[in-house]
């Protein structure tokens with residue numbers, strides 16, 4: 001936990017237009033004053049982010065939502081935040097133009113989130129301003145989920161980096177579009193479709209196969225603009241495998257250099273792979289997760305470590321497409337996509 005002096009320093013920097021990298025429970029964020037055009041432009045520059053991919057605005061409390069919304073906040077947004085915030089949920093609402101154009105990229109809507117991590121909460125409360133913060137990775141790369149990854153991605157590009165340890169969720173927040181009649185998941189995350197349905201939300205259907213926001217098809221206006229871009233990719237090639245497809249497993253490993261592949265997946269799935277695959281000389285190491293929560297928490301770190309070790313590929317066993325498994329599959333799918 002940070003001491004009060006660092007929090008105060010971070011808050012001062014934010015208010016003065018500086019950039020502060022801070023931990024949230026999902027991933028580390030790269031923060032700047034959301035009302036300050038120059039600060040927001042600096043965020044894009046530090047990330048190498050395409051200029052038409054809007055930023056998420058972070059608030060200290062639900063009460064602040066009204067200060068960025070056009071008119072009264074939509075009922076669905078208030079209810080979703082009441083149920084799942086502070087936490088890994090982002091709501092998209094119409095804004096009142098108090099947010100810098102660079103942050104919204106000129107859209108009439110803004111994505112808003114109230115993070116739960118104690119360092120993020122303390123920083124936002126102390127700064128008392130809306131803070132635009134995308135994930136703190138260089139554009140296209142995996143999001144940092146540890147202090148080490150954050151420093152590796154952004155040292156020298158920001159004014160301060162706050163250490164909050166390892167992120168508990170490990171994947172970016174669920175984004176919920178609350179601007180229409182039915183709410184729509186634009187990006188799956190820690191608040192799952194099942195949790196929202198159970199809470200009585202009338203959810204618009206997802207893109208085909210429950211695979212979440214696609215890059216190309218469907219009504220583009222409903223998708224998070226960022227989903228158009230290459231994402232979450234380590235230097236190592238990410239190979240995707242359905243755990244039951246043993247023939248494909250063998251094929252993916254064929255011809256790979258000994259010790260050049262990291263295998264990641266649920267431990268129950270890994271243990272069912274044929275011995276020939278598990279003991280394949282090409283496998284450098286394994287990361288076997290006991291739950292989807294652990295998979296989500298560790299997946300970007302596994303990518304990071306694989307790159308550290310200079311591995312050629314990561315063989316990822318896909319979790320079942322339900323609950324948090326949907327968000328994990330979504331990120332793996334994008335990381336593994338050849339563009």
Ligand code: TXA
Pocket residue numbers: 024026027028029030053054055056090092107109110111113115133134135136171172173175186223224225226227
């Ligand atoms: O968990 C998270 O959400 C992390 C932490 C730092 O809070 N932040 C994060 O930000 O993942 P970023 O910039 O990496 O992803 C933001 C996503 C992008 O896909 C962007 O297109 C989408 O949110 N987004 C932002 N504003 C939007 C809007 N008005 N309508 C639809 N999507 C929006």
Ligand code: MG
Pocket residue numbers: 134135143172
């Ligand atoms: Mg991101």
